[in-house]
Amino acid sequence: MLQVKLPDGTIVDHPDHATAYDVASAISPRLASAAIGAVVAGQVTDILRPLSEATDERPVPLQLLTEKDPASLAILRHSCAHIMARAVMRLWPGVELAFGPTTGHGYYYDIACSHTISEDDFPRIEAEMQRIVDMGEPFERFICDREEALKLVDGMSQSLKVEHINTGLATHPTVSFYRQGEFVDLCRGPHIPDAKRVKAFKLLSVAGAYWKGDASGKQLQRLYGTAWFSQKDLDSYLDQVNEAKRRDHRVLGKQLNLFAISQEVGQGLCLWLPKGATIRATLEDFIKRELIARGYQPVYSPHIGRVDMYETSGHFPYYRESQFAPIFGHDAGALVDYWVRRLEALITDGTAFSPEDEKKLADSAKLMGMELADFPSNGTPTARKEFLRTWEKQQERYLLKPMNCPHHVQIYKAQQRSYRDLPVRLAEFGTVYRHEQSGELNGMLRVRGLTQDDAHLFVTPDQVLEEFKSTLELVKFVLASVGLNDYRVQLSCRDSKNKSKYVGTDEGWENAQNSLRKVLTEMQMPFVEREGEAAFYGPKTDFMVRDCIGREWQLGTVQLDFNLPERFQLEYVGADNQTHRPVMIHRAPFGSMERFTGMLIEHFAGAFPLWLAPEQIRVMSISDKFEDYAKQVEARFRAAGFRVTTDLRGAKINAKVRDAQVELIPYMLIVGGRDVENGTVSIRDRIEGDLGAMPLEAALTKLQNEVAERTIRQVSEKKFQQFDEAGEAANEY
RNA sequence: GCUAGCGUAGCUCAACGGCAGAGUACCGGUUUUGUAAACCGGUGGUUGUGGGUUCAAAUCCCACCGCUAGCUCCA
Numbered sequence: 001m002l003q004v005k006l007p008d009g010t011i012v013d014h015p016d017h018a019t020a021y022d023v024a025s026a027i028s029p030r031l032a033s034a035a036i037g038a039v040v041a042g043q044v045t046d047i048l049r050p051l052s053e054a055t056d057e058r059p060v061p062l063q064l065l066t067e068k069d070p071a072s073l074a075i076l077r078h079s080c081a082h083i084m085a086r087a088v089m090r091l092w093p094g095v096e097l098a099f100g101p102t103t104g105h106g107y108y109y110d111i112a113c114s115h116t117i118s119e120d121d122f123p124r125i126e127a128e129m130q131r132i133v134d135m136g137e138p139f140e141r142f143i144c145d146r147e148e149a150l151k152l153v154d155g156m157s158q159s160l161k162v163e164h165i166n167t168g169l170a171t172h173p174t175v176s177f178y179r180q181g182e183f184v185d186l187c188r189g190p191h192i193p194d195a196k197r198v199k200a201f202k203l204l205s206v207a208g209a210y211w212k213g214d215a216s217g218k219q220l221q222r223l224y225g226t227a228w229f230s231q232k233d234l235d236s237y238l239d240q241v242n243e244a245k246r247r248d249h250r251v252l253g254k255q256l257n258l259f260a261i262s263q264e265v266g267q268g269l270c271l272w273l274p275k276g277a278t279i280r281a282t283l284e285d286f287i288k289r290e291l292i293a294r295g296y297q298p299v300y301s302p303h304i305g306r307v308d309m310y311e312t313s314g315h316f317p318y319y320r321e322s323q324f325a326p327i328f329g330h331d332a333g334a335l336v337d338y339w340v341r342r343l344e345a346l347i348t349d350g351t352a353f354s355p356e357d358e359k360k361l362a363d364s365a366k367l368m369g370m371e372l373a374d375f376p377s378n379g380t381p382t383a384r385k386e387f388l389r390t391w392e393k394q395q396e397r398y399l400l401k402p403m404n405c406p407h408h409v410q411i412y413k414a415q416q417r418s419y420r421d422l423p424v425r426l427a428e429f430g431t432v433y434r435h436e437q438s439g440e441l442n443g444m445l446r447v448r449g450l451t452q453d454d455a456h457l458f459v460t461p462d463q464v465l466e467e468f469k470s471t472l473e474l475v476k477f478v479l480a481s482v483g484l485n486d487y488r489v490q491l492s493c494r495d496s497k498n499k500s501k502y503v504g505t506d507e508g509w510e511n512a513q514n515s516l517r518k519v520l521t522e523m524q525m526p527f528v529e530r531e532g533e534a535a536f537y538g539p540k541t542d543f544m545v546r547d548c549i550g551r552e553w554q555l556g557t558v559q560l561d562f563n564l565p566e567r568f569q570l571e572y573v574g575a576d577n578q579t580h581r582p583v584m585i586h587r588a589p590f591g592s593m594e595r596f597t598g599m600l601i602e603h604f605a606g607a608f609p610l611w612l613a614p615e616q617i618r619v620m621s622i623s624d625k626f627e628d629y630a631k632q633v634e635a636r637f638r639a640a641g642f643r644v645t646t647d648l649r650g651a652k653i654n655a656k657v658r659d660a661q662v663e664l665i666p667y668m669l670i671v672g673g674r675d676v677e678n679g680t681v682s683i684r685d686r687i688e689g690d691l692g693a694m695p696l697e698a699a700l701t702k703l704q705n706e707v708a709e710r711t712i713r714q715v716s717e718k719k720f721q722q723f724d725e726a727g728e729a730a731n732e733y
Numbered sequence: 734g735c736u737a738g739c740g741u742a743g744c745u746c747a748a749c750g751g752c753a754g755a756g757u758a759c760c761g762g763u764u765u766u767g768u769a770a771a772c773c774g775g776u777g778g779u780u781g782u783g784g785g786u787u788c789a790a791a792u793c794c795c796a797c798c799g800c801u802a803g804c805u806c807c808a
Contacts, residue, residue: 108803116737207803208736215805219736222803250801254744263781263799319808321734403808437734437806438799446807535808559808586808623765650764651771658769672767682767690768 002052003059011059020047021193024064031064036072036197037190039063044071046141046190067229074102079139079192080129080201080227081107086183087128088113088223091121097185098160098211098220105237106226110209112160117221122203125223132181133198139191140179149175153186160211161186168212200234201227243549249601250443256606256663258614259444259597268441268448270594275614278643279600280593282612284429287453287478287589294474296425296455301407303431307397312567313406314503316399318536324435324448329396332368335361336388343385358384404430405561405586408456409568412582417572419460422582423467427455429593444598451593457585458570464583468519468560475543475556475589482600483609483712484555486546489525491516492533502536504563512560513539537563538586547603555596559586607664607686609712610703617644617703618665619681620656622672624648629676633669633696640700642707661686667703687713 001013004023014022020038024031024047035047040062041055051060065072081100084107089095092115100109117125144152146165153161165186169175178187180195192198202225209222228234253259258276265271272280288298307326310316316323328334339361345351366372370391376383401407408426417424431451440446459467479487494502494509502509516539520527527541534540538561545555561584564570571579590596600608610616617637621630630646637644647656653670660668668684675681680693683702694702 118738205802206737209804210735213805215735219804221736224803261800267799313808315808322806322808405808432808434808439734439736439802439804440806442801537808554807620768622767625765650766652764652766653768654766655770656768661769668768670768674767684768 004051005059005061007063014051016052017050018052019050020045020062020064023051023062031066034066035064036067036069036192037065037075039065039071044075044190046139046193048138048193049141049190073227073229075190076192076197076229077102077107077227078189079195080198080225081109082139082178082180082183082185082187082191083129083132083195083198083201084125084203084223084225085109085111085185086132086180087125088117089183090128091124094157096158096160100185103224106204106224108209108222108224110211110220110222112218112220117206117223119206126201126203129201133195133201135181136194136196137181138194139189141176141189141191142179143174143176145174146172149177149186152177152184156184158186197229198227199229200231201225202234202238240549244551244602247549247602247605248443249445249598252601252606253443253598258601261443261447266448267438268436268446270444270447270449276597278614279608279612280597283482283590283593283596284453286481288427290474290478291425291427291455294425294470295423296427299408299411299426299428301401301404301411301428301430303401303433304398305401305407307399308393309406309410310399310402313403313409313564314536314567315403315406319402319434322435322437323402324400324433327396327398327400329398330368330370332365332370333392333395333397335365335368336370336392339365340385340388340392343381343388347381347385353381400433401430402432402434404428404432404452404454405456405564405584406568408454409564409570409584412456412458412570413568417458417582419572419574419580422572423457423459423463424582425455425457430454444594444601447592447594450595452588453590453593453596454586454588457587458565458572458582459585460572460574460580461583464515464560464585465519465522467585468515468558469523471558471585471587472519472523472525472541475558475587478589479543479545479556481710482603482612484545484547484603488544488546489520489527490533490542490544490554491520491527491529492535492540492542493529493531494534494539495532498532502534504537504566508562509539512562516541516560535559535561535586537561545599547599551602553595553599555591555599556589557587557591560584561586604714607714608666609710609714610666611707611710613664613666614643615645615663615665616642616707617667617669618647618656618660619644619669619671620647620653620660622653622670624650626671626673626676630671633671633681636696637669637700637703640704642703657684669699 002016002018004012004014004018006012012023012026014026020040021032021035024035038045038047040051040060041057042061043054044065045054047064051062065075078101081102085097085100088111092113094114096112098110098112100107149165150162153165165175175186176188178185178189178191204224204226206221206223209220211218211220226234226237228237253276256275257273258279259273260271261269262271304327307316325334326337328337342353346353362372362375375387407430408428411426412424429451431449433449436446436448441448457467457471479485493513520541538559540557540559542554543556545553547553565581565584570582572582574580608614619630619634621627627648630648634644634646647660649656657668664686666686670682670684675693678693680695681699682693683691683699685691
């Protein structure tokens with residue numbers, strides 16, 4: 001007899017080989033048919049798996065999962081990934097399978113297939129999947145030892161699975177498989193009991209992916225799909241996807257003339273059109289006022305700086321590949337730079353660099369006017385490198401600035417600093433340039449030239465906690481000011497297993513990470529820790545902000561840095577008359593103006609609140625007889641600081657109203673004969689519609705109040721079903 | 734950077750080897766209007782760029798530039 005303990009504490013007896021399905025059937029047939037999976041001793045597992053096999057614990061703690069449990073969705077989707085893979089294998093023989101995990105909203109399967117799958121193939125694949133679902137075959141689990149498993153997958157010509165068993169699963173004594181009809185796949189599971197449980201599914205897209213995420217590895221095709229327990233859930237999900245599409249900042253940015261990216265200017269270089277620039281300027285003015293109130297000092301620094309400075313900070317060597325190439329004063333600059341890198345590769349890992357090739361470089365350099373009489377041609381590679389490095393440092397070498405911090409460090413160093421001066425808080429909307437990979441560029445969200453709402457705080461070690469705390473408060477405040485109150489904080493730490501990616505000492509890192517934990521805990525801000533997400537010079541707290549349709553964006557960041565002060569030998573004189581080293585805090589509440597504005601466009605679906613709207617008010621005349629009055633109204637509002645225009649076209653009022661609605665203007669002031677007589681305006685709210693006539697000054701006061709309070713009225717017009725992250729189930733193999 | 738798909742009027746799209754078109758925007762005129770589209774007329778194109786195939790190329794082929802999705806990356 002096997003004793004099973006249900007969630008309410010009841011103990012029930014079952015035969016030794018009983019499964020969760022048997023237990024469910026004994027409770028009620030209806031429960032049995034609703035059961036998708038089971039949690040046995042805390043592990044999600046199949047309902048058809050013998051309970052005694054799944055755990056040694058007695059009585060067996062069992063919880064049944066039905067469609068209502070979020071974990072069930074992950075099981076369903078992973079099973080649907082198998083069904084999709086099976087369908088693809090039926091349609092195109094010779095398919096090799098890689099991984100097929102679930103994602104937040106669905107699943108994918110990576111495959112190697114000689115046929116290039118396109119969206120045109122989706123109906124065929126979906127039809128084949130439907131046939132498999134209709135057959136309703138069970139998913140059967142079985143276990144093999146390593147040898148059997150290798151034989152099995154090799155026999156099915158699944159070379160990627162062979163490789164995975166030999167590498168990723170090298171330490172597993174046994175591995176599990178799932179069989180469904182002719183389809184057998186190496187898989188950790190769990191799975192739904194049978195294919196009939198799939199009630200609604202859809203293929204979403206196909207794209208490239210790399211085997212095991214390695215860009216130098218094999219290119220695979222990744223098929224994305226989603227699956228739900230009802231057609232209604234699927235439709236609701238697709239609605240949400242369409243809503244996100246409707247809000248696309250690239251589309252709205254074009255329609256509303258907010259920004260443009262021109263092929264002629266260059267990839268990833270954003271042109272802020274007057275309306276977009278107005279939004280940005282309003283945000284910047286708001287932040288600047290706030291910073292002054294909080295003791296920050298404005299600074300400005302140039303857009304380029306000497307490469308040496310970025311070698312000192314570490315940015316140049318660390319991010320070499322994603323920076324614009326340096327600007328060299330000497331014609332041979334780029335050549336010598338290449339030469340040095342070849343010598344470095346030769347020194348560090350013996351990468352071949354023939355004397356003939358080096359001679360060619362030397363000859364070319366001479367031709368370009370470089371003096372090489374003293375070059376130690378017969379010296380060691382290190383000696384040759386040092387000669388060239390010395391030459392390089394004597395030349396003009398500038399870098400388009402990829403980061404503001406080294407410049408702000410120089411501003412700190414421009415004066416002698418006393419402990420009485422600290423904290424020194426230097427703020428700048430600093431524009432930086434990064435040569436992001438072309439495939440990464442995306443509207444305003446990922447660009448090559450961006451302006452950070454940057455600041456660097458130079459503090460004494462005693463001030464770290466307090467200053468860090470107040471910067472977090474600032475981030476919270478500015479996010480709240482644009483109505484973003486739903487966010488979580490991520491503490492991004494160093495990867496403890498791969499320390500070579502970071503600069504500084506173990507002690508410094510521990511110290512910094514502990515400080516951040518302490519502040520977040522004291523402020524009662526819930527946070528999740530992520531290893532390997534830190535900047536190379538220090539740990540970060542990143543704000544992951546959720547917008548009104550539930551998507552998450554990484555925006556603001558606050559970072560603690562013990563390393564740059566060390567590298568730049570920063571100092572202040574303490575009360576003890578000794579020199580001490582300050583600590584730096586890097587922070588950007590919005591991140592970059594480009595990314596933040598792009599995100600806001602999508603959050604508000606282009607309909608900005610009054611205080612941010614580029615065109616706040618449009619005055620429209622009923623006919624040209626009232627043109628003068630309309631102009632008077634416009635002048636009154638403009639004098640009061642509003643961004644106001646007039647529509648004096650010979651069109652009907654209906655047309656003028658429609659255009660203003662489409663352009664998402666917050667308020668329309670309609671003026672006709674009655675208004676001229678009574679000194680009123682007829683006010684129309686973009687959201688509420690006609691508000692009737694109001695004395696001019698009353699309308700002015702109403703709108704002034706709305707601006708002063710930065711009222712936000714336009715979000716959450718539509719409530720979307722929240723889709724819980726179903727979690728990464730069953731993706732180990 | 735990689736894989737796949739896509740580039741036609743300012744914008745949205747049609748034409749898919751045989752005369753490059755529609756809606757909208759824009760310009761001119763008529764209309765003088767009270768809360769989501771009045772009417773008439775007109776301008777606008779070396780079909781992303783360069784090469785090739787063909788009697789003939791927006792259409793087929795090649796290269797480059799750019800965009801999109803995903804991967805990889807993100808100080």
